[in-house]
Amino acid sequence: MFKKQLTLLAGVFAVLMIILGSCKSKYEKLKASNDNAKKYSEAIKLYNKREYTKALGLFDDLTVRYRGHEGAEDLFYYNAYANYKLKDYTAAGYHFKSFADTYPSSPRAEECRFMYAYCLYLDSPIFSLDQANTSKAIDGLQLFINLYPKSDRVAEASKLIQTLRDKLETKSYSNAKLYLTIGDYQAAVIAFNNTLRDYPDTKFAEELEYLTIEAQYQYAKHSSEFYQEDRFGLTMTYADQFAEKYPKSKFVPDANRYKKYSQDGIANTKRVLAEAQNNEKLFRKISKKDSVKTQPPSEKGNDDKKIPN
Numbered sequence: 001m002f003k004k005q006l007t008l009l010a011g012v013f014a015v016l017m018i019i020l021g022s023c024k025s026k027y028e029k030l031k032a033s034n035d036n037a038k039k040y041s042e043a044i045k046l047y048n049k050r051e052y053t054k055a056l057g058l059f060d061d062l063t064v065r066y067r068g069h070e071g072a073e074d075l076f077y078y079n080a081y082a083n084y085k086l087k088d089y090t091a092a093g094y095h096f097k098s099f100a101d102t103y104p105s106s107p108r109a110e111e112c113r114f115m116y117a118y119c120l121y122l123d124s125p126i127f128s129l130d131q132a133n134t135s136k137a138i139d140g141l142q143l144f145i146n147l148y149p150k151s152d153r154v155a156e157a158s159k160l161i162q163t164l165r166d167k168l169e170t171k172s173y174s175n176a177k178l179y180l181t182i183g184d185y186q187a188a189v190i191a192f193n194n195t196l197r198d199y200p201d202t203k204f205a206e207e208l209e210y211l212t213i214e215a216q217y218q219y220a221k222h223s224s225e226f227y228q229e230d231r232f233g234l235t236m237t238y239a240d241q242f243a244e245k246y247p248k249s250k251f252v253p254d255a256n257r258y259k260k261y262s263q264d265g266i267a268n269t270k271r272v273l274a275e276a277q278n279n280e281k282l283f284r285k286i287s288k289k290d291s292v293k294t295q296p297p298s299e300k301g302n303d304d305k306k307i308p309n
Contacts, residue, residue, distance in 0.1 A: 027054060036065055040075065047078050056082040073103055080112065084119065093119030114153045117141040121160050127170040138164050169199045173208065180211060185219035210251035213238045217258045220265060228269040232262035 030042055043058035059079040063072075080095035096116035100109045117140030124134040141157045141164075148154065176191035192212040196205060216238055220231030239259035243252055 027057075031057060031061065036062060040071065043075075044078065047082060050085070052082045052085045056086065073099075073106060073108075076102070077108055077112070080115070084115065089119040089122045093123070110148050110151055110153075113144050113147060114151075114157065117144050117157065118160070121164065124164060124167065127167045127174065131168055131171055134164050134167055165199075169195070169202050169204070172198060173202070173204045176208070177211065180215050180218075183218075185215045185222065188215035189219060206246055206249055206251070209238070209242050209245070210249070210255060213242060213255050213258050217262060220262065225269040225272045229266050232265045232269070235259070235262040 027042075030039060033039070039058050039062055043055050043062065046052075046055035046058070056079070059075065059082055062075055063079055076095065076099045080092055080099055083089075083092035083095055093116050096112040096119060099106075100113040100116060103109055106112075117137060120133060120137035120140045124137050125131070138161055141161045144151075145154050145157050151157075172191075172195040176188060176195050179185075179188035179191050189212055192208050192215060195202065196208055196212075202208070213235060216231065216235045220228050220235055223231050236259050239255045239262075242249070242255045246252065249255075
């Protein structure tokens with residue numbers, strides 16, 4: 001009895017396998033076949049019908065087999081665009097670059113070199129994330145301009161580069177402000193100056209120069225009295241330069257207050273240092289004080305509490 005049931009089950013399984021095999025789609029049968037010419041023709045048809053996923057399935061099978069043979073150029077070209085249409089810009093960029101490198105004399109080489117850089121552009125993340133891809137995109141677009149200076153796409157490439165540079169500028173501005181927010185005042189001063197140096201025409205210039213005054217003042221305030229005179233002095237220099245450069249700026253009143261606080265700070269540090277000459281305990285105390293990184297003060301009654309952060 002058991003043997004009969006086993007035989008019956010085996011028969012049913014065999015029938016199911018035959019049915020499933022016969023239900024294979026034409027696409028699956030073609031994909032499993034070795035008819036490369038038919039695969040190629042069908043892949044192009046699928047691409048033109050915008051069935052990019054299916055087309056790519058056949059392109060992937062064919063690229064290895066066609067490499068170095070007639071028809072490979074068209075195949076690689078369509079393969080790159082199929083990835084692009086599916087918004088897989090990393091894969092598309094790789095294939096566009098591969099095409100341009102493999103067929104530098106092709107009429108499509110210029111287009112593919114641009115599309116490689118454009119895919120890098122599309123892969124560039126928002127400014128708050130790591131900007132390694134943004135820098136790669138700028139390099140790729142600049143290389144395109146250098147290779148094809150008379151191309152009709154140069155103007156577009158230049159606009160894309162500017163957009164990417166704006167993103168890097170915003171990233172630099174945001175990072176610099178973060179140092180001030182977390183109370184790393186020395187790093188904030190350096191970062192503000194670096195942003196102004198790297199992006200001399202930045203739209204954030206006025207704010208950055210004002211924030212440099214604020215950061216320098218806070219850095220001086222949290223320093224040892226041995227260093228405060230020079231650091232407060234630099235705050236005053238920044239404030240004077242700012243008032244001269246932006247006389248109508250909304251930040252001028254605050255910049256002037258920081259200058260006044262710095263003048264008071266210098267007078268106070270001179271008093272403390274004079275007292276420390278005759279007070280060993282005070283001398284040891286101020287000798288240990290010089291915090292490069294200090295959290296913003298939270299105590300009440302600060303003389304600069306009216307200054308916005």
